[in-house]
Amino acid sequence: MQDDESQPDAGTAPAAAVRSQTDVVVGEIKAMIIRGDLQAGSRLPVEKELATALGVSRSSLREGVRALAVLGVLETRQGDGTYVTSLDASILLAPLGFLVDLQSPDESENLASVRRVLETEAAARAALRISDEDVRDAEGVLSSIDSFVDDPGSAGRDEIMDADIAFHRIIARASGNRALEALIEAFANRTIRTRTWRAITEQGVVPRTHREHHDILRAVRSGDPDRARLAMAVHLVEVEDFIVTHETVTPEAATPEA
Template sequence: MTSGNQARSQTDVVVDGIKRMIMGGELAAGARLPVEKDLAALLGVSRSSLREGVRALTVTGVLETRQGAGTYVTALDPRILMSPMTFLVDLQRPESVIELQSVRRVLEVEAAGRAALRVTEAELAAAEEILASMDELLSGPGRASHEAVMEADIAFHRVIAGACGNATLEALIEALASRTVRARLWRAINEEGTELVTHREHRAILAALRTGDPDASRLRMGVHLLAVEQYLTASLGPGAGQAPEEPAAPAQ
């Protein structure tokens, strides 16, 4: 037990030490770490503890090991650094999805407002192309594939998050999307006509973005995501009975 705690403590020393070196400017994004022997001596740890710490930082996206070339600091892209958050989100209990959706609504409303001031013609065209594909899915013969509609829905929201001009905000939204996407898929499967209503809400969001009006864009996004949140509260909240089993998320 003692040796296990000691090894963990030494790993923490490595993680904290390398983090300080990055924050202090000794190791910049893209920089190569000193050779193992020198770095272990600098941090005052064994080489085995150093390797454990490096592995931990590699998993979180801070470091990357290049075969035969050494270990490097990554570009420290927020999308990579926050990707482990998706794993934590997926581990939340079903009833916690309401809280996750509430947080996501706050973030996406702000992203829509920022996007209204920064969105490019190319991004508007991409969003329009996605909604046009949804037009075909929802108006074509037969029942539209829920998975295909959700794929288009995910892509539409990603365009807006990408247009907000804030990589950290975009990464947070992406990290929160996987669990809530599954809840929205459940809603689509179990509420007749929901997909058409959602599609009209998407159209309203895009129209607001085209005008460059941040307040209108925030309002339209807020209305859109609040409807999902209210459905989840009614379905999974207190007094709603047993939470339904969530279907598998569509491929992303």
């Protein structure tokens, strides 16, 4: 009797057959999680038993496990087996950032529009939920770059961009929606270089952006979702306008020289 490692799909069968078996693994493990047979933190059965239960070869099982690991559903611990992750939204949505990064420069305006939709909703939700700690964190981030705002120069450029990113993350976190927070992270990353290039090339944009961040924080602190949504929208529309008028700027060209 042949060992399952020597079955046709272990490397000799057509690629379609291998993909089919891998799809079976992905689909069945997903179904096991949905049914509750496997839960967050659960350890998968040993490889031989699971392959038999799913009716696939061990090589196909490994391929399926690797695919689910890339998606953040499973994690393999050396010498300890394979486990279901926490299934947290920030983990499961992380691959979306990779997809967003692969979009062509022609899609930059569309991606920025999606980011605006997400972040304006996050600001509105944050207006109803933001904690005193979140407010202090946001205030601390903004005050940390006060000395660079009027004269950013190359020395303060990294600090300004770090503060920009940190501020938007705090607002997203304060929304209380982990899925929304993860989506914002994926789309916001795509505009970081464009925002850096805008800060370098557009006169007065740094102090204006700083004021807008303070406006957003005041609106969020007011507890009025509509005001918070509007303040965030005004802020992000300016980034979209810059993208439209600088269509030839690629992510590589937008990277400042060291």
